[in-house]
Amino acid sequence: MSFKNFPMVSRVIFGRGSFNQLDEIIAPKRNGREAPFIFYVDDVFKGKSWLTSRIPLAYKDKIVYVSTEEEPKTSQIDELVESLILEFSERPSGIIGIGGGIVMDIAKAVSIMLTNEGETKDYQGWDLVKNPAIYHVGIPTISGTGAEVSRTTILTGPERKLGINSDFTPFDQVILDPELTKDVPKSQWFYTGMDCFVHCIESLNGSFLNAFSQSYGEKAFEICKEVFLDDKLSEKESQEKLMMASWHGGMSIAYSQVGVAHAMSYGLGFLLGVKHGIGNCIVFDHLEEFYPDGVALFKQMKTKHNIELPQGICKDLDDEELDIMINVALSLEPLWENAIGKNWKDKITPKKLKQLYLKM
């Protein structure tokens, strides 16, 4: 039996307004005038000077706005890396991601691909990265994905949607400033928060769980219930707590795995481009059979916050399209093994997944 030696984020700062300390935090990491800091920023913040004016630019530092219409692709990472190599004479001093899961995953992937040869798609999988990434900082502006603390960066490649899972993936620094989440639209707040909730349900009900992951998962689960079902929290408290739920939910994956919802959501994402948060919700809504208590709570939360999920998104798909989704979902073997157990293939067949997808 061998246990994973889990790499943690080296530094974390938490506090309302801690974003103001970004300059003093990154300054010692600057490798000279020719080695810029690159800030990938969710383009929803374009023109929002309350945030952008506080990004500390010096020398050749650059802000690159990133569209979050689509989830990140391996080809997009290759292009971003190439443009940095062409534009600057030296490697960047650091990569800073300011945004949600998409932007944080882009920051992680670019920082890895700046020091590792070849194409991004070749690193999708487990422990394929050879060289340490350059210094990278994650600054979440929405809570729930756990991307700020995880050792993966989820990318859509030509053949599959799969993470670069490696010891070099986690951020060197994370800034947790709950104020940055203040303008998140309600539906997005819900979908992304549910990513955390679904993590917890899948991790706590999985066969891979141990006491380490359980303790983090239980705490994240409790906070999700507090945030999404109780009425006791002020808006600020709710922002702060959900940021911690995301953090703990991400940590709970260290020695566990996600499960059915994530596997099937990846299928929706790959074929239809359905984004991860809403995709999880669409799938999870139909998983009573696997997670009865969790789905019941989810439905309560959905009702309480008047969330209407898209219906029938798979009903017009032909068999070939359904097969693509089913194959993406089935290829995520560790997720199924965690959710169902070693003999998962007895229960989870293409036919079974087709039935489930057709409900969605």
Place this chain on the structure above:
Amino acid sequence: MSFKNFPMVSRVIFGRGSFNQLDEIIAPKRNGREAPFIFYVDDVFKGKSWLTSRIPLAYKDKIVYVSTEEEPKTSQIDELVESLILEFSERPSGIIGIGGGIVMDIAKAVSIMLTNEGETKDYQGWDLVKNPAIYHVGIPTISGTGAEVSRTTILTGPERKLGINSDFTPFDQVILDPELTKDVPKSQWFYTGMDCFVHCIESLNGSFLNAFSQSYGEKAFEICKEVFLDDKLSEKESQEKLMMASWHGGMSIAYSQVGVAHAMSYGLGFLLGVKHGIGNCIVFDHLEEFYPDGVALFKQMKTKHNIELPQGICKDLDDEELDIMINVALSLEPLWENAIGKNWKDKITPKKLKQLYLKM
């Protein structure tokens, strides 16, 4: 407002039997044949081959057994460092502490003092360490102190009992193997577990608390109740959960502080050599006025586990001795400010502390 940028343990491995992975974990950190790994091991394990035979020794590596009769002194660290410098031609490749809070604190302090000039006592305080410590690994064999995750190492110096609090103090690697705690005597299990419980009460009831520390402290508190008051856990589950409670309890101090019990326990430790775990218990038993709910739970736990605390340990002290303890306790200003608030000096006077100490 400025927030602390908290350094985390870089790597953590959790699992029953994970101690067997020590060799593969430290091997890449070896700086050649002349640079040994030094293993500080609690001398309770002398002759316990189930543990010692699994310590991977090579080249000039050395096991140094450490007595835990007394808590570590700054002069002891100076001696340990000097003996390493005299014995080996090169700096060690790493320092590995295998034991409880005392041994882990020794490992942390030695790793710092190998790269920082002067005497250990000069580094007691906050952020006085200039150079990064050498690679150091913490392997707890008892749960509760949080020393495996904290940014301090508590030492008794000629003038005070105070930690070396620095960004270089936390371990580079922690191995959490619950099996290592299997032979802890019951009283020690209780006292050290209560260190965690008291941390949580002090942190959750303190004025410094924020959502980050609260989430960790609440989880540690819940696990302590499960371990010490419920009867639902198997022995192994209890070992695993208490190890996680210690970890989360240590993390909860990141943005908070301990309080009255720790301040007064440091006084007992400095004058009478009362060890930290039992010292906290002796003090906390008399703190209803500050922590009514926590003390009530503590008394339930004490009764349930048939723990008899020493009584009247201060009754024969003269005024001069009492003043020494009182001065040590009062010097820990952040602890009092956390516990009582900014105007703590109005409530906490030498006379008040004398009354409290005389009850103990």
